[in-house]
Amino acid sequence: MATSETALLDRVLEPHRPRPGEQANILRTLLAVQQALGHVPPNAIGPVADALKVPEAHVAGVLSYYPDLHTASRGRQIVRVCLGEACIANRSMHLLADLQRVLGIGLGETTKDGQTTLERVYCLGNCGVGPTVMVDETIYGRASVSDVEKLLKPNGS
Amino acid sequence: MDREGTLECFNRLNLCMAVTLYLSNDTSARAAGADCLAAAWADIPDIRVVRTSSRGAFFLEPLVERDGPHGRLLWPRAEPDDLSRIRNEAGGISLPEVPFLAQQQRAVFARFGTAQPLSLEEYRANGGWRGWERAANLPSEAIIAELKTSGLRGRGGAAFPVWHKWDIARRTSADQKYVVANADEGDAGTYCDRMIMEGEPFRLIEGMLICAKAVGADHGYVYCRWEYPAAAATMQAAIAEIERAGLLTIDERPFRLEVFRGAGSYVCGEETALLSSLEGGRGMVKVRPPYPAVAGLHGKPTVVSNVLTFGTVVEIMCRGADWHAALGTAGSKGLIVLQLGGRIRQPGLVEIPFGATLAEVLERFGGGMADGSRFKAVQVGGPLGSLFPESQLHIPLCFDTFNEAGAVLGHGGIVVFDDQTDMVELARHYMTFTADESCGKCTPCRIGSVRARELLERIEGGSGTGADLDLLADLGDTMKATSLCAHGGRAPYPVLTAIEHFGDEFRRRLPSNGRRES
Numbered sequence: 001m002a003t004s005e006t007a008l009l010d011r012v013l014e015p016h017r018p019r020p021g022e023q024a025n026i027l028r029t030l031l032a033v034q035q036a037l038g039h040v041p042p043n044a045i046g047p048v049a050d051a052l053k054v055p056e057a058h059v060a061g062v063l064s065y066y067p068d069l070h071t072a073s074r075g076r077q078i079v080r081v082c083l084g085e086a087c088i089a090n091r092s093m094h095l096l097a098d099l100q101r102v103l104g105i106g107l108g109e110t111t112k113d114g115q116t117t118l119e120r121v122y123c124l125g126n127c128g129v130g131p132t133v134m135v136d137e138t139i140y141g142r143a144s145v146s147d148v149e150k151l152l153k154p155n156g157s
Numbered sequence: 158m159d160r161e162g163t164l165e166c167f168n169r170l171n172l173c174m175a176v177t178l179y180l181s182n183d184t185s186a187r188a189a190g191a192d193c194l195a196a197a198w199a200d201i202p203d204i205r206v207v208r209t210s211s212r213g214a215f216f217l218e219p220l221v222e223r224d225g226p227h228g229r230l231l232w233p234r235a236e237p238d239d240l241s242r243i244r245n246e247a248g249g250i251s252l253p254e255v256p257f258l259a260q261q262q263r264a265v266f267a268r269f270g271t272a273q274p275l276s277l278e279e280y281r282a283n284g285g286w287r288g289w290e291r292a293a294n295l296p297s298e299a300i301i302a303e304l305k306t307s308g309l310r311g312r313g314g315a316a317f318p319v320w321h322k323w324d325i326a327r328r329t330s331a332d333q334k335y336v337v338a339n340a341d342e343g344d345a346g347t348y349c350d351r352m353i354m355e356g357e358p359f360r361l362i363e364g365m366l367i368c369a370k371a372v373g374a375d376h377g378y379v380y381c382r383w384e385y386p387a388a389a390a391t392m393q394a395a396i397a398e399i400e401r402a403g404l405l406t407i408d409e410r411p412f413r414l415e416v417f418r419g420a421g422s423y424v425c426g427e428e429t430a431l432l433s434s435l436e437g438g439r440g441m442v443k444v445r446p447p448y449p450a451v452a453g454l455h456g457k458p459t460v461v462s463n464v465l466t467f468g469t470v471v472e473i474m475c476r477g478a479d480w481h482a483a484l485g486t487a488g489s490k491g492l493i494v495l496q497l498g499g500r501i502r503q504p505g506l507v508e509i510p511f512g513a514t515l516a517e518v519l520e521r522f523g524g525g526m527a528d529g530s531r532f533k534a535v536q537v538g539g540p541l542g543s544l545f546p547e548s549q550l551h552i553p554l555c556f557d558t559f560n561e562a563g564a565v566l567g568h569g570g571i572v573v574f575d576d577q578t579d580m581v582e583l584a585r586h587y588m589t590f591t592a593d594e595s596c597g598k599c600t601p602c603r604i605g606s607v608r609a610r611e612l613l614e615r616i617e618g619g620s621g622t623g624a625d626l627d628l629l630a631d632l633g634d635t636m637k638a639t640s641l642c643a644h645g646g647r648a649p650y651p652v653l654t655a656i657e658h659f660g661d662e663f664r665r666r667l668p669s670n671g672r673r674e675s
Contacts, residue, residue: 068383137386
């Protein structure tokens with residue numbers, strides 16, 4: 001980690017250090033780290049374990065368990081296609097295949113320029129207006145490939 | 158009059174003449190374009206846009222409403238250019254003209270689509286908070302007795318009698334007890350909890366207060382899944398609002414309530430996994446007993462109930478247990494909240510008494526198949542629910558009838574598939590999902606789901622054998638009988654019902670030498 005990242009990590013960890021008689025919450029801490037750094041780099045496991053006074057294995061265990069905790073940096077833009085059954089019934093698997101072709105990447109991969117990561121999500125509760133695609137924090141309904149293409153940011157922006 | 162005075166006069170006149178339009182702020186309304194409408198009309202001086210909860214008639218979204226002489230007027234599937242029509246009250250339809258809404262018997266969702274989600278004033282003016290006002294003055298035994306009379310069963314999927322779970326927590330003595338709202342609505346095809354949190358967040362808080370009073374808890378959590386960012390934000394804002402109003406107290410002692418975000422794990426909807434996650438660990442399922450009501454969060458008595466369950470408790474405290482007990486069927490009291498989705502014309506939320514058949518629901522509310530689609534199968538109860546072909550749609554929507562059929566109502570999700578659906582691909586998807594989301598605690602689920610996925614991948618790829626289908630059935634039976642929780646125990650159902658009803662599709666994928674003689 002760069003020095004600036006280490007300093008940032010220290011600041012993020014501060015409020016999560018357990019006070020006397022209090023139990024550490026690893027998941028909540030890792031979510032806060034990810035919020036600040038974009039992902040949880042494996043070399044943050046040591047500092048997190050130290051701050052929370054728990055074994056490193058526990059931190060690594062929680063980190064590897066949750067699909068939405070990431071250990072590597074991802075694209076600047078995250079495109080998630082819903083593979084819940086209501087969206088599948090409305091052809092979201094085809095939509096996913098089309099997007100893989102358009103972006104030239106597989107599921108879970110990032111374009112070579114580091115711009116876009118393509119992921120799947122199991123249901124965003126948007127079943128009434130599926131198929132659903134989430135681009136960064138925004139959820140779009142009745143989505144087509146051309147709709148999503150319009151939302152893709154050009155490289156560098 | 159000077160220029161400024163004229164302008165002010167003009168503005169005031171405009172404000173008097175301003176047309177108030179109602180537009181839902183629900184995630185699905187926004188995903189369908191409600192934000193685009195709000196943005197397009199934001200700077201028009203005589204238009205005031207009020208963002209509300211959603212009626213749940215998602216096929217109509219984005220839906221614009223305004224007050225008419227006899228109640229609200231609706232403009233479904235509105236576009237920015239429709240503003241002049243709406244301004245002139247041209248072409249609006251009234252609520253009775255929408256059979257999807259008019260034929261429902263709503264209670265929990267009765268006020269949805271009318272009020273601003275974060276206005277405590279509107280919530281109370283429309284009849285909210287009365288359930289808690291009544292419960293606050295009752296002894297805890299009386300609250301439990303009311304729930305027992307009501308016949309309410311948990312709405313998350315397990316359908317356990319609510320009074321019983323709460324009473325166990327009440328009877329267990331401890332220095333600390335917790336109330337947890339299970340807002341990890343992971344079943345694909347369901348969204349009623351999300352709608353409650355985004356549309357009437359004070360209802361969930363009210364239900365949790367009633368529970369806390371009944372069991373003697375002073376600390377609560379809303380465990381909200383990562384996939385619901387708007388719901389979590391709305392709940393947080395509502396808790397802050399309730400605290401500001403000084404209403405987050407039980408017997409004049411503060412009730413501490415927090416929102417906790419999950420991180421994308423389906424199994425965390427199972428109550429013991431949820432509590433492991435809430436403690437900050439891996440979302441692993443635990444062997445029960447002890448049940449959370451005896452030893453839950455940090456080993457203390459903890460009630461984990463579903464968001465819709467809390468929402469329904471509010472109605473029961475407000476309207477009385479007899480109201481609830483008189484609705485539905487003998488074994489399934491009250492109203493069922495169905496969430497229709499898939500290839501139907503009218504996807505959306507339906508609240509009706511238990512007992513209607515699947516066919517009635519699909520016809521009366523689903524409005525038939527989407528254009529150009531033909532019915533193939535319907536799945537009830539989320540990704541762990543069974544598939545039903547056309548010949549089985551006469552089954553009534555009740556806990557017992559579904560139980561007898563080896564199926565589950567789950568959280569009320571209904572997904573319709575059309576004739577374009579590849580059942581082999583769908584079956585492989587189910588097992589991919591199960592394997593992806595298995596917590597790994599028990600072997601039948603951890604290994605079984607991966608092996609079943611591999612078998613289905615082989616069949617899908619055209620290299621399976623008849624023996625693979627037999628093995629899949631055998632493996633499914635093992636998973637059903639020996640898995641620790643419903644994730645592994647129910648996962649075989651959609652796959653095996655797909656093979657049962659659409660076996661030809663699977664057998665056609667086998668190479669000719671693998672085809673069975675029968």
